[in-house]
Amino acid sequence: MSRSGWIRFPALGSSVEPLALLLALCLPAAGTALSGRAIFEGKGACLACHAIGDRGGSLGPELSKIGVIRSSESLRLALVNPDAEIAPEYFTVVAVTKGGQTLRGIALNEDDLSIQIRERDGNPRSFLKDNLKSLRRERRSIMPSYAGRLTAAEISDLVTYLRTLRGPPPKIGPRTRQPHHAYSSIEFLDRIGRDAEERPDTLITALEIPAGATVADLGSGTGYYTWRLARAVGLGGKVFAVDVQQAMLDRTAETVRKHQLDNIELVLSDETSPRLPSGALDLVLIAHAYHEFSNPEAVILAVKQSLKSGGRLVVVEFAEGHPFGPLDKADRMTEEQIRAEIEPAGFDFDRVLEIVRIEHCLVFTKREAN
Amino acid sequence: MTIRYVAALAGLVAAAAWNLSGQGLPISSDRLLKAADEPGNWLMYSHTYNSWRFSNLNEITTANVKNLRVKWLFQGRHIEKFETTPLVVNGIMYLTRPENAIYALDAATGRQMWMYEYRNPPRTFNCCGRVNRGLAISGNTLFMNTLDMHVVAVDARSGHEIWKTEMYDYTEAGGYAAPGAPLVVKDKLIVGMAGGERGVSGFLDAYDTKTGKRLWRFHTIPQPGEPNFGTWAGDSWKTGGVTTWNNGSYDPETNTLFWGTSNPWPDYNDDFRAGDNLYSCSVLALDPDTGKLKWFFQFTPHDLHDWDSTQIPILLETQFRGENRKALAWANRNGFYYLLDRTTGKFLTAKAFVKQTWAKGFDNNGRPELIPGNEPTPEGNDRVWPGVDGGTNWMSHSYSPLTRLLYIFAREEHRMFSKNEVPHPTTEPEANAIAAPTTIAQANAGAYDPAIGGAISRAVGMPEESWGKVIAVDPGTGNIKWEHRVLTPPWGGVMATAGNLVFGGTLEGMIFALNATTGERLWTFSSNGPVFASPISYTANGKQLISIPAGDLIVTFGLD
Numbered sequence: 051m052s053r054s055g056w057i058r059f060p061a062l063g064s065s066v067e068p069l070a071l072l073l074a075l076c077l078p079a080a081g082t083a084l085s086g087r088a089i090f091e092g093k094g095a096c097l098a099c100h101a102i103g104d105r106g107g108s109l110g111p112e113l114s115k116i117g118v119i120r121s122s123e124s125l126r127l128a129l130v131n132p133d134a135e136i137a138p139e140y141f142t143v144v145a146v147t148k149g150g151q152t153l154r155g156i157a158l159n160e161d162d163l164s165i166q167i168r169e170r171d172g173n174p175r176s177f178l179k180d181n182l183k184s185l186r187r188e189r190r191s192i193m194p195s196y197a198g199r200l201t202a203a204e205i206s207d208l209v210t211y212l213r214t215l216r217g218p219p220p221k222i223g224p225r226t227r228q229p230h231h232a233y234s235s236i237e238f239l240d241r242i243g244r245d246a247e248e249r250p251d252t253l254i255t256a257l258e259i260p261a262g263a264t265v266a267d268l269g270s271g272t273g274y275y276t277w278r279l280a281r282a283v284g285l286g287g288k289v290f291a292v293d294v295q296q297a298m299l300d301r302t303a304e305t306v307r308k309h310q311l312d313n314i315e316l317v318l319s320d321e322t323s324p325r326l327p328s329g330a331l332d333l334v335l336i337a338h339a340y341h342e343f344s345n346p347e348a349v350i351l352a353v354k355q356s357l358k359s360g361g362r363l364v365v366v367e368f369a370e371g372h373p374f375g376p377l378d379k380a381d382r383m384t385e386e387q388i389r390a391e392i393e394p395a396g397f398d399f400d401r402v403l404e405i406v407r408i409e410h411c412l413v414f415t416k417r418e419a420n
Numbered sequence: 421m422t423i424r425y426v427a428a429l430a431g432l433v434a435a436a437a438w439n440l441s442g443q444g445l446p447i448s449s450d451r452l453l454k455a456a457d458e459p460g461n462w463l464m465y466s467h468t469y470n471s472w473r474f475s476n477l478n479e480i481t482t483a484n485v486k487n488l489r490v491k492w493l494f495q496g497r498h499i500e501k502f503e504t505t506p507l508v509v510n511g512i513m514y515l516t517r518p519e520n521a522i523y524a525l526d527a528a529t530g531r532q533m534w535m536y537e538y539r540n541p542p543r544t545f546n547c548c549g550r551v552n553r554g555l556a557i558s559g560n561t562l563f564m565n566t567l568d569m570h571v572v573a574v575d576a577r578s579g580h581e582i583w584k585t586e587m588y589d590y591t592e593a594g595g596y597a598a599p600g601a602p603l604v605v606k607d608k609l610i611v612g613m614a615g616g617e618r619g620v621s622g623f624l625d626a627y628d629t630k631t632g633k634r635l636w637r638f639h640t641i642p643q644p645g646e647p648n649f650g651t652w653a654g655d656s657w658k659t660g661g662v663t664t665w666n667n668g669s670y671d672p673e674t675n676t677l678f679w680g681t682s683n684p685w686p687d688y689n690d691d692f693r694a695g696d697n698l699y700s701c702s703v704l705a706l707d708p709d710t711g712k713l714k715w716f717f718q719f720t721p722h723d724l725h726d727w728d729s730t731q732i733p734i735l736l737e738t739q740f741r742g743e744n745r746k747a748l749a750w751a752n753r754n755g756f757y758y759l760l761d762r763t764t765g766k767f768l769t770a771k772a773f774v775k776q777t778w779a780k781g782f783d784n785n786g787r788p789e790l791i792p793g794n795e796p797t798p799e800g801n802d803r804v805w806p807g808v809d810g811g812t813n814w815m816s817h818s819y820s821p822l823t824r825l826l827y828i829f830a831r832e833e834h835r836m837f838s839k840n841e842v843p844h845p846t847t848e849p850e851a852n853a854i855a856a857p858t859t860i861a862q863a864n865a866g867a868y869d870p871a872i873g874g875a876i877s878r879a880v881g882m883p884e885e886s887w888g889k890v891i892a893v894d895p896g897t898g899n900i901k902w903e904h905r906v907l908t909p910p911w912g913g914v915m916a917t918a919g920n921l922v923f924g925g926t927l928e929g930m931i932f933a934l935n936a937t938t939g940e941r942l943w944t945f946s947s948n949g950p951v952f953a954s955p956i957s958y959t960a961n962g963k964q965l966i967s968i969p970a971g972d973l974i975v976t977f978g979l980d
Binding site for chain 1: 838840884906907926928929930932944946
C-alpha cells in the first residue's frame, strides 16, 4: 500500500454518501469491520508487511491512522491496484549483486556510494554500489494486488476495517487553550499569496460538496471561502455566510457581489449561536475562525443542531508546530486540540484532508443519538 | 599533456616554494590583488579577484589523494547548516557560523581562539535559511553582513567589534536580509543584499572599510530619470526585487567590479511587471570607486522562473574563434553557459550545459529567442527545464589555469512552476506572516513561499529525472569535456587545485576528489551532512589542507 504523502484528490473521490459511510462504520459495519480485521490478520496476511501500533511488519506504511488519511475509495484502489497512487519512497528497488543474487525491496536511503534497502523480509541491508552488478527502481509497489486473492466482498470488509483505524482517540479534558475574541484583520485575510498558501479551491474540490447542498461558512470574514462554496453548491444550493462582525459581513457581501452570486444569505451571529436553521445543513465550514470563538462549546452544539443527519463539520486551522503560518500561537491549533474540542460535542472524526502542510483540515460527521 | 601545461606545472613547483605557511596580518590591498601568490592563505570568498577558486597548492595530487584523511572537525552546534567559505591567514581560520557568529580557529587543529556573536532580532527575513556565507578581510579587520541588514567590522586579532553600520531597515517591504559574503576592493567594502522573494528594491553598497560610512549605493532597479527606467510597467519598479545576494569579482586591469543580480518580483507572476525589468538577472560592471555603471548584460530578460543571475563571475582569458579574449565566463541558473567580453560586455557565445526547454537560440546581442509554453501556470507547468533552483545556483564554479577548464557542479532537475494570483505589489507588513524555511529538510524540499506569486515546491516525476553532475567546460566554446554524474542536484560548489584535482560535496554528504583532466573519481569521504558550500585549500604548519562544510560541521582533510 502506498503512503499518503501527496495530495491526490481524484482518489479522495469517495462516492460514498456521508450517511452511507456512517452506516457502514457504525451499525451494520460492526460485522464487516470485524470480518475485515480477520482478513487483515489472516487470509490477507497484511501484518507481514504493515504494522498497526506495535504489531506487524515494517516493509509497508504503518496503518494505525490510515482510516483518517485515506478515503474508502483510495483504500480500495490501493488494494486492487497498489501501483496506482504509489509514492516514490515505496517504489520497488531491484538490486543484483555481483554474485548474481537479486534482491527486491524499498530504498531506505541512498547516496552515490551505497544504498540502504529494506528487503521483502523486512530486514534492512546496505550495499556498496561497487558491489552491485545493477540497481534499478521500478514504479510499482512491492505489495501484490488483492484483486484476485480476495473477493469483492472481502475487499469491502477490509476497506471497512481499515477505515476504522483512526489512531488513539484524543484526550478529552478541560480546554488546553485560551479562546480568543473575534479579531478582524482584513489585511491578513486579504494577504498576498493566500491562494498559494491555503489552496482553497483544492480544499473545496476535495470536500466533494454535492450540487444543491445547503452549507454554512461560519466566520466568513472577507468571503474568501464563501464564494467558493456558493460556486460549489450551484444555483440549486445555498450558503449561509455567518460572522459576528457586521464589518466582516459587509466584506463578504462585497466579495459575493464581485463574483455575481446570489445563492448566499448573510447571517449576523453572536458569540454563543451561529443563528442557523435547525437540521437544515449538509455541511458547515469553519475556516480559520474556530480559534477565535469565545464560547466554542455553545457554538459547536448549535452547529450540530443546524446539521442534517449525517451532516459534516469541517474545521480548518493553522497547524501548531509548523514553521509556516502565523507567528501568534493563539492563531494555531494542534490536530489533537481540535478533535478534543469537537468530538465531545457529538461529532465523529471522519478524516483529515492533507491539502497543505501548514493547515489542519479535519472533517467530522454529526453523531446520531443512539 | 601540452607543452603549455608542462610549463605551467613547472611554474607551480616554483610557486609551491612561496610562503607556504602564509603571511600574517595585516592584509593590504596589494596582497588582495596578488592573493594567488599566497596559496597558503585564503584571503577572500573566491580566493582571488578573478574568482577562480583555484588553489595553487599541489601537495595533494591525483597520485596521493587516496591517502587523504580527516584532520579535524569543527562542530557548528547549530540547527542551521554551514554555507560559509572560511578565510585563512597564516594558519588561523576565520569562519562564520549561523546565524552571524565569527570564529577564529587554529587551522591545524580546529581549536577555537576567539568567537564574536552578532545577535539578530528573533525574526529576520532571509528566504532560505538563517545562514551566512562568509567574511571579507582588510588590514586587521574582518567584515560580515548580517540577516538584519547590518555590516559589522571585527578585529581579526581579538574578535572585538570595531564598527557596525545599518544598510537598510530589514523589516521594509516584507523583509531585507544580507546573507552573502562582502568583498573588499581597495579601501571599500562591497556589500550585497537579499530579499527578492518580497517586494523589495535591490541595491549594491560600498562602505569605507575604516569607518563603515556608506560611500555609494547602486540601485539595481533604475530610478526615475535614470537610463532604463522604463523597463518596468507602471509602479512595478518600486517593488521589483533585483537583489545582489552573492559575491562578486574584480578586474584590477580595467578597475571594474562585476556583480550578478537576482530575479524580478513577483517571481512567477508577471501580470504587473511587463518589460525587460532591468537590471534583473544581469551582470553589472561597475566602477568600484564611484558605483557608476559601466555596462550590463541581462541574461534572462523578464524572468518568470526565479533564475537569478547571482552566480560568481569568473574572469579569464580564453581563445574565442581564434582570438584571445579577456572574458567573463558565466554558467547561469537559466541553464546556459555564457561567454562575454569583460571589457565591453559584448555577448560572445552561449551554450546549454543542462537540459533546457525555454530558449531556441540567441541573437547577436545575446538576447534569448523564447520557446512558448514555458510560463508558470495556475495549474502548474512541469514541462520546464531547468527547474526553479536552476542549472546552477549560488555555489561556486572553479577554473583551473592548468587544464584551462571551467568546473561547474550543475543541476539537472525536473520541477513544477505554478503561477498564483498576487495582488498588485504593495509593502503590506502582513506579507511577513509566512516565515522562511528554517531547517535543512525544508531547504532541501524547496519549501514554498506564497509571497512570490507561485508555489514551486512540488517535485514531479521519477527520482531519476533529477540528478547532479560535475562538468568540465571549455570556456571558449562551452563544450563539455567530461561529466561526472552524482545522485541528486547539488547545493555545493567545487574547487580545482594544482594537484590536478577537483573537490566538492553532494547533498548526501559525500565529499569527493575528481581527476581534473578526466573527471574520474579518485577519493570519497562519507560525511553524511548535506554540503551547502564550496571547498577551500590552504596550509597549516606547511601542510596542505582542504576544508569543506557538511551540515553543521566543517570537515578538514590532509595527508599524514
